[in-house]
Amino acid sequence: MSLLPGCFCCDQEAAEDLPVRERVHVGDGWRVAHAFDTSLPGWLVVLPRRHVTAMAELTDDEGAELGVLLVRLGRALSRVTGCTKTYVMQFAEAPGFGHVHLHVVPRMADQPEDRRGPAVFGYLGVPEGERVPEDARDRLAGELAAALTA
Template identity: 40%
Template sequence: MTAGCTPCEMEALEDAAVVFRDDLWACEVLDGFDVPGWFVLRVRRHALRIGGLSDAELATYGRRARDLSAAVSEVTGAPATYLLTFGEANPHFHTLVAARGDEVPPERRLGGIMQQRTDRLDRPAALALVPAMAEAYARHAAR
């Protein structure tokens, strides 16, 4: 764990925020991005950007992202699920998996989805989805 790295510091999140953790990857609700239906998929070791991933991490990332996206769609009923990877403010490789519901207006879709962070933060509602997400993710990952 690297001090001052937000994705590294997610290792200390409370269990109520954790959808899953395996040897390589973790998925949690991150404070400050706790919009209901938003989850962070992150590599557990400190790897910078996608170029810093090991062969094992690269080989498993797509499957984790696919299974997590399927779980988000199932649990939230969202017609679209976005995977956003910027790596600028926090270069430790991570992806925001964000449900986009029908209630999201057109100007808040696509790149505008990030505007929801200013007006839809609701940590209790985001954490309330974690148990169903954990169950759905486990089912999708087991196939």
């Protein structure tokens, strides 16, 4: 795997003993983590396990694995969070976060009007006190991991 030291995503990939919230799923080409700075339980981030800055750099095999993974994550999120569907987005524009990452986000039945569509990003980058706590992220990650293999 080709990693870029200093890249947040690559450094996480290189770390040993990642908590379950950082490895909801680890496949050949992709790792799934629960977003750390969100207030929405179940907000997932899907990351290539090597340093890639554009979808165009992915191999066909990585693309095929990603397609199936997105569908399975949608099913797992539906089962675990009760969401009606999932949003999928990829920008990698934030400074220090140029490593490709797809946001896979549960859209809840009661999601307020002003948090639907692109406005769902109001749930990301929230202050520390509003974030889903680590233990809750670990618990959700475990449930999602189990649902993925069910």
